[in-house]
Amino acid sequence: MKHLSESISAYLDGELTHEESRRLTSHLATCGRCAAELEDIQRVRAAVRALPLLELPPGLVPEAEAEVVPLRRHRGFWVGAAAAVVAAVIVFASIFTTDPAPQLTVEDLSSRFGARASLDPAFGPSKVVTVLSPEVGE
Amino acid sequence: MIPMVLVMALALLTPGLLVGDLSGILERGGEASYGAEQVVSCLTPDGVTSAILTIEQSGGNMVVGSDLLGVTSFATGPGDLTMMHRDGSVEHATVIGREAPQTVPYEVVELGGLTFLGREATAYRLERAGLVRAELVLDDVTGVVVRSTTYGADGALYCIHRFISFDPGSRELPQVTKEEGPTLEPLEEASGIFPEQIAGFVRLDEYEDPGGLRFTYYSDGFFSFAVFQTPAMVPLPDAVLVSRNRGDYQRAFTAGQVFYTWEIERGGMALVGDLPPDMHDAVLDDLPEPERPGWFRRLWRSIFGATSSRGFK
Numbered sequence: 430m431k432h433l434s435e436s437i438s439a440y441l442d443g444e445l446t447h448e449e450s451r452r453l454t455s456h457l458a459t460c461g462r463c464a465a466e467l468e469d470i471q472r473v474r475a476a477v478r479a480l481p482l483l484e485l486p487p488g489l490v491p492e493a494e495a496e497v498v499p500l501r502r503h504r505g506f507w508v509g510a511a512a513a514v515v516a517a518v519i520v521f522a523s524i525f526t527t528d529p530a531p532q533l534t535v536e537d538l539s540s541r542f543g544a545r546a547s548l549d550p551a552f553g554p555s556k557v558v559t560v561l562s563p564e565v566g567e
Numbered sequence: 568m569i570p571m572v573l574v575m576a577l578a579l580l581t582p583g584l585l586v587g588d589l590s591g592i593l594e595r596g597g598e599a600s601y602g603a604e605q606v607v608s609c610l611t612p613d614g615v616t617s618a619i620l621t622i623e624q625s626g627g628n629m630v631v632g633s634d635l636l637g638v639t640s641f642a643t644g645p646g647d648l649t650m651m652h653r654d655g656s657v658e659h660a661t662v663i664g665r666e667a668p669q670t671v672p673y674e675v676v677e678l679g680g681l682t683f684l685g686r687e688a689t690a691y692r693l694e695r696a697g698l699v700r701a702e703l704v705l706d707d708v709t710g711v712v713v714r715s716t717t718y719g720a721d722g723a724l725y726c727i728h729r730f731i732s733f734d735p736g737s738r739e740l741p742q743v744t745k746e747e748g749p750t751l752e753p754l755e756e757a758s759g760i761f762p763e764q765i766a767g768f769v770r771l772d773e774y775e776d777p778g779g780l781r782f783t784y785y786s787d788g789f790f791s792f793a794v795f796q797t798p799a800m801v802p803l804p805d806a807v808l809v810s811r812n813r814g815d816y817q818r819a820f821t822a823g824q825v826f827y828t829w830e831i832e833r834g835g836m837a838l839v840g841d842l843p844p845d846m847h848d849a850v851l852d853d854l855p856e857p858e859r860p861g862w863f864r865r866l867w868r869s870i871f872g873a874t875s876s877r878g879f880k
Contacts, residue, residue: 533780533801535819535826536650540660541751542793542839543641543648545772545784548664549791550590553597554605554622555703555715555728556791556841557631558641558648559821 432460437467441474589673589788592691592703595710600625601735603713607822609726612844613807618822623740624711630740642743649743662751664784666771671788672696683713684733693789695767698722700843701789709735717790720845726823751776757783761794766849768792785840792840794854800835801828811848814857829857 436453439445445453457464543558601624608617621632628644641650650658678690683704693701699722704714713730753772757763761783763770768785775781782795795801803826806817816829825847827838836855 532799533778533797535801535803535828536658537660537780538782538793538795538801538826538837538839539824540648540650540658541662541774541776541780541782541795542784543643544646544660544662544751545664545774545793546791547643547648548646548662549786550667551593551786551789551791553593553712554603554620554624554629554730555712555823557620557622557629557643557823559607559618559620559633559823 432463434463434466437463437470441467441470589671589675589693590667592675592705592710593712596705596712597627599709599711599735600737601709601711601733602738603711603730603734604732605728605730607726607728609820609822610724611820611825613818613820616820616822623738625738625740628740630743640741640743642740651743659748660751661748662772662774663753664772665753668769668771668786668788670769672767673700673788678702680707684730686713686733688713695787695789706733706735711735717841717843719843725843726841728823749777760796762853765853766846768850790840790842790846792838792842792850795835795837795839796831797835797837800830801837803828811851813852816851816857827851830859831855832858 433453433456436445436449440450440453457467539558546552546556546558549556601622603622605620605622606617607620608615618633623630628642630640630642632640641648643649646663647661648659652658672695674694676692676694678692680687680689681704682688683706687707688704689707691703691705692699693703698720699718701718702714702716703712705711706713711733712728713733715726715728717725719725751774753774757770757773758775758781760781761770761773765785768787768790771784771786773781773783779798780795781797782793784793785791800817803817803819806819806826806828809816809818809827814829816827819826823841825838825840825842825844827847829836838850838854842850
């Protein structure tokens with residue numbers, strides 16, 4: 430028996446003439462292998478059509494006008510999960526951390542060093558602390 | 568014959584009179600009353616830094632006027648320093664010191680008399696481990712250091728502090744508005760974070776202030792520096808990135824001081840001092856090396872900021 434595999438895709442795409450369609454239908458009624466192949470192709474097509482459509486990044490294929498189908502279920506899940514993590518971190522931090530220390534500056538360091546250095550026996554006019562100046566790197 | 572040759576060689580190598588006590592020589596000037604203008608100029612690896620300071624001292628307190636950007640003047644007394652900014656803000660620190668260097672690794676050589684700014688003065692040379700580290704000129708009457716020159720290990724000039732005018736005599740110091748703040752007392756027991764000795768410098772007092780800042784003070788009797796452990800790395804204006812084999816450091820020089828800051832896993836470290844550049848590597852090698860905090864710690868800090876360093880080690 431001659432199998433009509435090549436005609437099956439064309440049949441599903443509606444590309445066969447009336448006469449070709451009638452001949453294929455008659456063949457499918459008697460050929461288990463071609464009937465099974467038809468079923469497989471229909472199943473794959475249905476599965477592919479069920480996949481979500483992704484939005485192309487702008488400019489990737491300028492000539493293409495992709496259909497935008499938002500991934501509501503997937504994106505919603507991840508956004509929700511991220512929000513839950515952030516909320517948990519904030520709650521945890523607010524409960525268990527102390528107040529943030531104020532940002533220290535180089536002058537905080539200079540003043541402490543200068544105060545302690547002034548107690549040294551070697552302290553004198555040549556040891557006075559100078560703060561960071563614009564002349565640095567001149 | 569041989570001993571005679573040795574004595575002559577020693578005399579040539581060490582001209583001048585060896586005098587003992589460095590702190591004894593330097594302390595006398597702290598009691599004097601005077602006004603002066605001082606020029607400071609330093610040759611650093613990152614360029615020349617310079618400043619002109621007006622100094623007034625009386626009763627153990629000193630008020631220094633500065634031409635440096637942002638700070639008009641600062642006042643310092645024993646254990647006390649107040650910086651006054653042009654915008655009216657005040658930075659103030661008071662510390663109590665307990666320890667002083669027990670042994671000072673300097674030989675003090677008297678080089679002889681000279682005239683400085685029309686006054687009788689005496690020059691001294693400070694040597695450490697056979698290297699000339701400083702030359703000081705002290706006014707004979709007051710004991711004030713009127714010129715100080717410091718050197719690197721190769722004999723290269725590091726800094727000159729030089730009076731360009733000097734007016735001894737009693738005076739009333741300008742009033743300084745001080746901000747009330749805590750007095751930092753040395754910890755009874757060292758935390759063990761900071762080494763006892765670093766490159767010949769001895770750890771003296773260690774402090775921890777309420778803001779989570781922990782620091783200790785090192786001195787060799789002449790040069791000194793403080794090492795800080797901070798909750799987060801302290802930003803340095805106009806810093807230069809210094810990449811060493813242990814990691815990356817931020818560095819900046821002023822006229823007479825060097826600042827290093829770097830990041831460690833649990834916050835930041837900083838060094839402030841008057842060390843000549845050739846001493847930097849040896850000192851930094853004995854301190855905690857730079858580390859990049861983990862991503863979670865960085866995220867935490869970016870959300871909540873740095874918190875107290877209590878328990879950091």
